Amino acid sequence: MAIISLINRKGGVGKSTISINLAAGLATHGSRKPGSKPVLLIDMDDQLSATITAMGGGFDDKFIPAITAENNYPQALENGYGASESLIVDSLIPRNRSEKVKLFRTNKARMESLEAALKGREDPAFQLTYFLEPIRDDYSYIIIDNPPSAGMLPMNSLVASSHVLIPIEPDGLSLIGLADILRMVENVRKTTNPDLEVLGIIPSRYRMIRRQSRDVIEDMERMYGHLLLPYVKDLADISAATTAGYDVFSFCPEKSQAYRCLSNLVDAVLGKLGAA
Numbered sequence: 001m002a003i004i005s006l007i008n009r010k011g012g013v014g015k016s017t018i019s020i021n022l023a024a025g026l027a028t029h030g031s032r033k034p035g036s037k038p039v040l041l042i043d044m045d046d047q048l049s050a051t052i053t054a055m056g057g058g059f060d061d062k063f064i065p066a067i068t069a070e071n072n073y074p075q076a077l078e079n080g081y082g083a084s085e086s087l088i089v090d091s092l093i094p095r096n097r098s099e100k101v102k103l104f105r106t107n108k109a110r111m112e113s114l115e116a117a118l119k120g121r122e123d124p125a126f127q128l129t130y131f132l133e134p135i136r137d138d139y140s141y142i143i144i145d146n147p148p149s150a151g152m153l154p155m156n157s158l159v160a161s162s163h164v165l166i167p168i169e170p171d172g173l174s175l176i177g178l179a180d181i182l183r184m185v186e187n188v189r190k191t192t193n194p195d196l197e198v199l200g201i202i203p204s205r206y207r208m209i210r211r212q213s214r215d216v217i218e219d220m221e222r223m224y225g226h227l228l229l230p231y232v233k234d235l236a237d238i239s240a241a242t243t244a245g246y247d248v249f250s251f252c253p254e255k256s257q258a259y260r261c262l263s264n265l266v267d268a269v270l271g272k273l274g275a276a
C-alpha cells in the first residue's frame with residue numbers, strides 16, 4: 001500500500017488534475033485484479049478542486065451531500081477520532097468503471113479553518129497520520145491532493161505519506177520552487193518520517209512550442225534525471241475533462257494525446273512503485 005502526496009507551493013501546476021487522474025488510473029488498474037482494494041482520494045485543499053471533479057464537476061446531485069455533510073472529514077481530522085465508514089463515499093470516477101475512487105464527505109467552511117484548528121492541537125503535524133492509521137490498510141493507494149502552500153496541511157500530508165509526487169510547470173522560476181520543495185521533503189524525512197520517498201517530478205502543462213519550457217526540461221533531466229516522470233502536455237481535453245467532472249480515461253478516446261499522456265504517467269508511477 002502506498003500513500004502518495006501531490007505537492008507544490010505554487011497553484012495552477014496540475015496537482016489536482018494529476019491527483020484525479022492518477023486516482024482513476026490506479027483504480028482502473030486495481031479493478032482488473034481480483035480481490036484488490038479500492039483507492040482513496042483525500043483533498044487537503046479548501047478550494048476542493050479534486051473533490052468537485054470527483055463528484056461530477058459540481059453539477060451532480062451527489063455533490064451537495066458530499067460537501068455539506070455535518071459529520072465530515074475536516075471535523076473528524078480536527079477532533080482526531082478516526083474515520084468512520086459514513087464519512088467515506090463513492091466518487092463518480094472512474095466514470096467508465098463500476099469500482100469507484102473513494103472520497104471523504106467534506107465541508108468547505110471547515111476546510112478553510114482546518115489549518116488554524118490543527119495548530120491548536122498537540123502534535124499538529126501528525127493529525128492526518130493518526131487519522132489514517134485505522135483505515136489505511138483498507139486501501140490499495142491513498143492519493144492526497146494538497147493546497148498550494150508549505151503550511152500545516154501539506155506538512156500533515158508529508159508526515160502521513162510514503163511517497164511524494166511533485167508536479168512542476170516548466171518555466172524559468174520552477175527550478176527554484178523545486179529546490180524548495182525537495183528541501184521541505186528532506187526536512188520531513190530527517191525529523192519525522194524517514195520512510196518518505198520522492199517518487200518523482202512531473203513536468204506538467206508542458207507546451208512543446210515554448211523554447212523556455214524545453215530548456216527547463218533539459219535542466220531538470222540533467223539535475224534530477226532519475227526522478228523525472230513522463231511529462232503531461234498542456235491539452236484542452238485535459239482541462240475539459242476536469243471541468244466536466246470526468247477522469248481523462250473516461251472522457252477522451254484511448255488514442256488521444258490526453259489519454260496517452262496520463263496513462264503513461266500512471267504506468268510510470270506503478271513501475272516506480274514496483275506494482276506494474
Ligand SMILES: Nc1ncnc2c1ncn2[C@@H]1O[C@H](COP(=O)(O)OP(=O)(O)O)[C@@H](O)[C@H]1O
Nearest residue numbers: 011012013014015016017205233234235238239
Ligand atoms: N495538462 C493540462 N492541460 C491543460 N490544462 C490543464 C492541465 N493541467 C491542469 N490544467 C488546468 O489548469 C488549471 C489548474 O490546474 P490544477 O490541476 O487545478 O492545478 P493545482 O491543483 O496545482 O492548482 C485548471 O483549470 C486545470 O484544468
Ligand SMILES: [Mg+2]
Nearest residue numbers: 015016045049
Ligand atoms: Mg489544486
